[in-house]
Amino acid sequence: MKTQPKLKLAVIYDPHCPKLSPTSYSATYSDMLNAVVERFDLRHTITSNCSAEDIDADVILVYDIHSSHKMAIDGLEKHKAVKYTYFNDPHQHEFKGTYQPSGLKVHKLGPEKRVRRAVSRGIDFVICPYKNGYYEHIAPWLGGAAEEMLFWFPPAPSIKRFPQHLRTIPLAERTHKILGNGFMHGGYKDGYAFREWAFKQKNTYYVKHAAIRSDVPSGSDYVRLLTQFTGALALCSCYVVPKYLEIPLAGCVCFAQPLQDYEDMGFRHLVNCFHVGTRTSYELGTTAFLKPEPTQTWQHIADAGRKLIEDKWTAEHFADAFYNHALERVQPNSKGQ
Numbered sequence: 001m002k003t004q005p006k007l008k009l010a011v012i013y014d015p016h017c018p019k020l021s022p023t024s025y026s027a028t029y030s031d032m033l034n035a036v037v038e039r040f041d042l043r044h045t046i047t048s049n050c051s052a053e054d055i056d057a058d059v060i061l062v063y064d065i066h067s068s069h070k071m072a073i074d075g076l077e078k079h080k081a082v083k084y085t086y087f088n089d090p091h092q093h094e095f096k097g098t099y100q101p102s103g104l105k106v107h108k109l110g111p112e113k114r115v116r117r118a119v120s121r122g123i124d125f126v127i128c129p130y131k132n133g134y135y136e137h138i139a140p141w142l143g144g145a146a147e148e149m150l151f152w153f154p155p156a157p158s159i160k161r162f163p164q165h166l167r168t169i170p171l172a173e174r175t176h177k178i179l180g181n182g183f184m185h186g187g188y189k190d191g192y193a194f195r196e197w198a199f200k201q202k203n204t205y206y207v208k209h210a211a212i213r214s215d216v217p218s219g220s221d222y223v224r225l226l227t228q229f230t231g232a233l234a235l236c237s238c239y240v241v242p243k244y245l246e247i248p249l250a251g252c253v254c255f256a257q258p259l260q261d262y263e264d265m266g267f268r269h270l271v272n273c274f275h276v277g278t279r280t281s282y283e284l285g286t287t288a289f290l291k292p293e294p295t296q297t298w299q300h301i302a303d304a305g306r307k308l309i310e311d312k313w314t315a316e317h318f319a320d321a322f323y324n325h326a327l328e329r330v331q332p333n334s335k336g337q
Contacts, residue, residue: 007327009040010057010081014069015047018099019088025210027219028242028315029088031158033063035319047071052079059326060084066092067109067117077122082329084125084151084322085118090133091188091238115141124329127151127322130239131261151325154265155242157249158315161220166227167251171294171302177205178255178286179232181216181225184209188238194257195235197279203286204233226250230294230302231286235276240265245313248273248305253298255285265313272304 011033013020019029037043046055052075060076062085076083094110109117115138118126126142126149128134139146180199184192199206207225210218217225226232226246231253234243240261247254256262258275269275274289276282289298 006041007059007323007330008057009037009043010046010055010060011037011043011063012046012060012069012071012073013063014071016104017065017069018102018104019065022219025218026157026222026242026246027161028155028157028246029065031161031315032156032318035158035315036061036322039316039319039323046073049073052076055079055081057081058330061322062086062118062121062123065089066106067114068106070107073121077120079122082125082326083121083123084127084326085121085123086127087114087134087138088129088155089188090128090130090137111137112141114138123149125149125151125325127153129153129155129261131264133239151322152261153318153321154240154245154261154313156313156315156318157242157246157309159249159310160316162223162249166223167249167306169227169251171230171251171253171299174230174252175205175228176230176290176292176294178203178289179207179226179229179252180204181207181232182209182235182243187236191236191238194237194277194279195233198233198235198276198282201282201286203283203290205229222246223250226252230298231255231289233276245309248302249309249314251302251306253289253294253302254305255282255289266308267305270301272301272308274301 018024049072052073058081060081060083065086065088090111092108094113095108098105126138128150131152134150142149184196184199198204207216210216227250229252232247234247234254234256237257240259244256244262254273255276256273258277267273274285276285
């Protein structure tokens with residue numbers, strides 16, 4: 001009987017990346033990285049300049065979320081491992097500046113330079129959480145290879161960060177309010193414009209972003225904030241940002257702007273979420289929801305949304321999908337023994 005090979009993983013990442021900090025507003029990107037590392041039997045991390053000859057791996061993941069880690073890896077393009085890179089915010093323009101209040105200097109690359117660097121490194125697949133952003137900004141620079149190079153998976157929180165006793169708290173035992181929480185300054189293509197309007201409405205319980213107000217829970221503590229409420233707003237007109245998954249996983253009714261990626265995940269209006277794509281739908285939907293007691297119908301919607309994430313879209317599912325994808329593509333002569 002043929003035994004399953006144990007794949008060796010090497011992760012190349014920036015340990016100072018703000019998205020991977022324990023104090024980051026959302027821990028979703030750390031969740032995904034940690035889940036991938038745990039999924040492999042043999043693994044090591046690379047955080048500084050090196051030679052590809054020093055990398056003993058069947059699979060290499062460049063987890064440089066914003067393409068801001070300017071490390072050199074001599075000969076990476078010749079390494080026999082199957083190679084992946086993660087592109088968050090595919091729309092981003094090239095940017096040189098400083099993150100506040102940390103003072104961390106950053107140099108993000110725009111789409112063309114991101115792709116050219118990936119190609120020069122011999123990257124085989126691009127992991128991107130946003131299909132529309134990938135096809136609009138990344139694919140044009142990949143030419144005919146773009147379709148086969150895409151590995152799509154939404155930004156997936158870890159089930160470990162959402163303990164069952166918290167995520168299954170019935171709506172009747174929560175504060176009957178709709179939480180609005182997050183940045184409100186524009187976003188890509190003014191993608192937060194509707195969010196900014198909704199956060200100011202009477203039916204929204206607005207809590208400032210953790211980067212603005214230090215006492216607002218962030219990271220792993222953000223779960224406890226979400227699970228206090230019966231509903232929460234996941235509003236972005238461009239992409240499925242982490243809230244689209246964190247809110248239903250927390251057992252809240254997710255009031256979300258409808259997006260194709262969200263539909264592709266299996267979310268349906270009044271089945272496992274509530275679409276609020278217009279001001280009218282927001283006002284009607286939230287008013288109906290905020291009657292004195294949440295009905296059993298709303299509980300069913302919350303439960304169905306939570307179950308969909310639990311069953312298909314956690315960081316652990318991402319790690320499994322990544323592992324299996326790589327396993328099918330690793331060159332036979334590079335498999336670990």
